[in-house]
Amino acid sequence: MQLPREVIVGNRVVERVAEVSRRLGFTQSALIVAGSKTYDIAGKTVRSLLEEGGVKVDTFLAESAAIKDVQAVEEKIKTLKPQVVFGVGGGTKIDVAKLSSAYQEIPFISVPTTASHDGIASPLSSVKGFEKPYSLMAQAPIAIIADTNIIMQAPWRYVISGCGDVIAKFTSVKDWRLAHEEKGEYYGDYAASLALMSAKLVMQDAELIKSREEEGLRVLLEALISCGVSMSIAGSSRPCSGSEHLFSHALDMIKPNHAMHGEKCGVGTIMMAYLHKADWKRIKKTLGMLGAPSNADELGVEKEDVIMALEMSSTIRPERYTILNKLNLKREDYERLAKTTSVI
Numbered sequence: 561m562q563l564p565r566e567v568i569v570g571n572r573v574v575e576r577v578a579e580v581s582r583r584l585g586f587t588q589s590a591l592i593v594a595g596s597k598t599y600d601i602a603g604k605t606v607r608s609l610l611e612e613g614g615v616k617v618d619t620f621l622a623e624s625a626a627i628k629d630v631q632a633v634e635e636k637i638k639t640l641k642p643q644v645v646f647g648v649g650g651g652t653k654i655d656v657a658k659l660s661s662a663y664q665e666i667p668f669i670s671v672p673t674t675a676s677h678d679g680i681a682s683p684l685s686s687v688k689g690f691e692k693p694y695s696l697m698a699q700a701p702i703a704i705i706a707d708t709n710i711i712m713q714a715p716w717r718y719v720i721s722g723c724g725d726v727i728a729k730f731t732s733v734k735d736w737r738l739a740h741e742e743k744g745e746y747y748g749d750y751a752a753s754l755a756l757m758s759a760k761l762v763m764q765d766a767e768l769i770k771s772r773e774e775e776g777l778r779v780l781l782e783a784l785i786s787c788g789v790s791m792s793i794a795g796s797s798r799p800c801s802g803s804e805h806l807f808s809h810a811l812d813m814i815k816p817n818h819a820m821h822g823e824k825c826g827v828g829t830i831m832m833a834y835l836h837k838a839d840w841k842r843i844k845k846t847l848g849m850l851g852a853p854s855n856a857d858e859l860g861v862e863k864e865d866v867i868m869a870l871e872m873s874s875t876i877r878p879e880r881y882t883i884l885n886k887l888n889l890k891r892e893d894y895e896r897l898a899k900t901t902s903v904i
């Protein structure tokens with residue numbers, strides 16, 4: 561089990577980056593991986609604070625999250641031999657930093673600039689260019705520094721996406737439980753409970769999150785971090801990624817870059833909750849209240865895309881048993897499902 565040693569969430573906590581780094585023993589050298597925008601937003605602050613503390617800092621600006629970026633950062637790590645890699649960004653830059661540092665066997669610190677998905681704290685990395693559309697095992701961050709002052713400045717849509725990714729745990733945990741009961745798959749109550757609790761808290765505090773106050777953002781960040789930790793405990797993405805994520809991945813393949821990860825997961829959760837005979841109406845209502853997409857139109861996709869994605873969902877990751885494998889539905893059933901839940 562790899563768990564973060566330091567997690568700091570709050571207003572202006574980025575100012576504590578040098579202190580955290582020192583406490584963890586990184587007093588000599590560091591490599592910052594950021595995008596050009598996130599470098600301006602937070603990367604340069606991290607850099608100057610570390611340099612003030614006497615750390616030699618190099619920067620790598622990644623423009624995407626593809627294998628080539630991971631390899632380029634690995635080359636940098638081989639030449640510069642930094643003690644630690646900082647991933648500063650919304651998601652893709654963190655994924656690049658996480659995977660390259662894991663491959664080069666050095667620690668990684670996560671400095672998220674948005675709260676859009678649970679990858680800010682998970683041991684998994686989602687990078688384009690591998691044959692699989694889902695995440696790969698990398699390593700858990702040794703520290704997470706989530707500055708609410710920085711994250712509050714990101715567009716509201718990122719928060720919405722983060723909420724969708726957390727609410728998704730309602731069905732991912734059910735799918736995991738089902739795989740345990742029907743296929744004898746390993747199931748960890750602790751990891752499952754942690755993921756489920758995060759979803760419950762975000763639902764409960766949806767009004768607070770909607771108010772756009774720091775307190776609400778903190779609830780969301782703590783939920784995302786707890787989800788990341790639950791994956792570290794489980795040793796896989798199982799507690800946090802079930803049929804609703806398969807739907808999101810499928811939709812991604814059909815209509816790439818159409819909506820954010822958590823937005824698609826949110827819509828997937830509505831439909832998968834229906835299949836699990838759970839309270840899908842409450843999920844739909846909460847997403848709607850937060851201003852998150854809850855149907856095809858709001859996701860910016862066609863009705864046919866939704867049906868195709870549902871059909872594809874159970875096939876893209878055959879080893880991950882979910883409610884979709886159990887029910888083995890046909891096209892007309894999927895169409896009915898999407899219509900009954902008013903997704904199409």
Ligand SMILES: [Zn+2]
Pocket residue numbers: 677678725800801805821825
């Ligand atoms: Zn996710």
